[in-house]
Amino acid sequence: MTERLARASGRHPWRVLAIWLVVTVAAVGTIGTFLESALEGEISITSETESKRADELLMEGFPPPPPEQDVTEVVVVRSERGSVDEPAFVQRVQRLEDELHEAGATIVISSSSGDNEQLVSADRDATELLVGLGADPDEETVKPLVALVQALDGEPGIEAAMTGEWTSDADFAQLSQDDLRTGELYFGGPAALVILLLVFGAVVAGLVPLALAIVSIVGALALTALVGQMFPLSVFTINMLTAMGLALGIDYSLFVLSRFREERSGGREKLDAIAAAGATASRAVLFSGIAFVLAMVGLLLVPSTIMRSLAAGAILVGIVAIVAALTLLPAVLSLLGDRVNALRLPFFGRATVGQAGESRFWARIVRAVMRRPVLSLALAAGLLVASAVPLLNLDTGSAGPSTFPDRFESKQGLLLLNEEFPSGGVEPVE
Incomplete structure (x- = not known):
């Protein structure tokens, strides 16, 4: 099947x-229209756990206040020069209350708005403001309020x-974007391109796999945008995808492209080389992709919305990558032909261009392993065990402000809150 598909794609590129x-x-177009609204899912446990049942009983016995009175944010203000009772400090906090109301807060509770001494720290150098954002808040709603607090x-x-x-x-969303920009755009993509150029020894051959990856990502993002309209997904879906x-x-491109170049260097015609790559490398890609998708399906069984979101992103991009490798890549190779080896780099990738043959480097490694299989197995197992040693000190838990880098506002707020109100400053009010 893969051979016929590759030949058909090569014949009609x-x-x-x-x-x-x-x-x-x-x-x-789909990404621009639907992706943002598709990534609004909340992180939650979907199974009936004891803690979830306790939350339900709490909601039944102690119904939450109306949305306009519901408190979701805490502002901690500390005086570095004296007490919270000083007139200048009191006036500045009251002015902050007014500014928060003007910026969209529906309720602001402070020590000056009533008998709320619980909102003043034990040493009276800090105070809390409890802030509500109304019925339908989102990450954008809180940004003007954060700007006011940062200005203060x-x-x-x-x-x-x-x-x-x-x-x-809001910090979660920003962290996801920062990680995506740093990990994939600034490091992963350029590093992959350098490796591909060194492996193939030609600029065009190195760019083809990267182009296929980009097409796969774009297609999968569009599918994610559509799926997210029915099943809201986590913002971290994009990172996984x-x-x-x-x-x-x-x-997948490496498999097919390497086999195509090998067949061409052995003297096969272009279309026959594409078909040969389809019969061998593309078949491996198909079964490898199916195995990957099935493995990711297992994550859908985990009763966590974030795990299911990550699985959905991986599954969708896996499917698109398979289809692209089986159809788009043969068509591109048909159009490029031997021009896939254009813009050659000196001293790199020469063994795969112009001659068929095994890599002497990998051949030596394989022969050494075959001569001493027990020793090779022991060395490999030892390397794996050594790599796993850091897991002994792994701290697991839920993601939240405490796990954020210190530069994020919610982390700074949590640190200041725990420092001034170590017993839980908002619990008496709730």
Whole structure:
């Protein structure tokens, strides 16, 4: 099947390329329209755990206040020069209350708005403000409030920070974007390109796998945007999808492209080389991809929305990467032909261009392993055990502000809250 599909794609490359171009353009439009709303799912446990049942009983016995009175955020303001009772400090906190109301807060509770001494620290150098955001808040709602608190924190003699449900969610989203930008765009992609250039010894051959990975990621993001309209997904779906798309797209392309170059260097005609690669490398890609997707399906059984979101992203990009490797890649190879070896790099990848043969480097390694299988097995097992040793000190737990880098507002707010109100500053009010 894979041979016939590769031969058909190689025989009609412009048709295949046109189809993929239309699909990619449609995918970009879908991403721009639906992706943001698809990634609004909350992190929760889907099974009936004891803690979930306790939350339900708590909600039944102690119904939450109306949305406009519900408190979700905490602002901690500390005086670095004296007591919270000083007139200048009191006036500044009251002005912050007014500013928070003007910025969208529906309720602000402070020590000055009633008999709320619980909102003052034991040494009376800090106070809390409990803030509510109304019926339908989101990450964007909290940003103007965070800006006000950060502006206050920059004033002489005052330290201020904010934390809470929506402050944390906004930081979660920002952390996801930062990790994606740093991990994949600034490191993963460029590092993969350098390795591909060194392996193939040609710029064009090195760019083909990266291009296939990008197409796979774009297509999978569009599918994620559509799936997320029915089943809200976590914002971290993008991180999983991008990482897996980069890995699978490059990996699958390496198989097929290497076999195509090998067949061409052995004297086969272009279409026959594509068909041969389809019969061998593409078949391996198909079964490898199916195994990957089935493994990720297992994550869907975990009763956690974030685990299911990560699994969905991996499954979708795996499927798109398989289809692209079986159809788009043969078409691209048909159009490029031997130009896939264009823009050669000196001293790299020469063994795979112009001559068929095994790699002497890997051949030596394989022969050494075959001569001493027991020793090789022991060395490999020892390396794996050594790599796993750090897991002995692994701390597990739920993600939240305490796990954020210190630069995030919700982390600073939590640190300040725990420092000034170690017994839980908002519990008496709740």
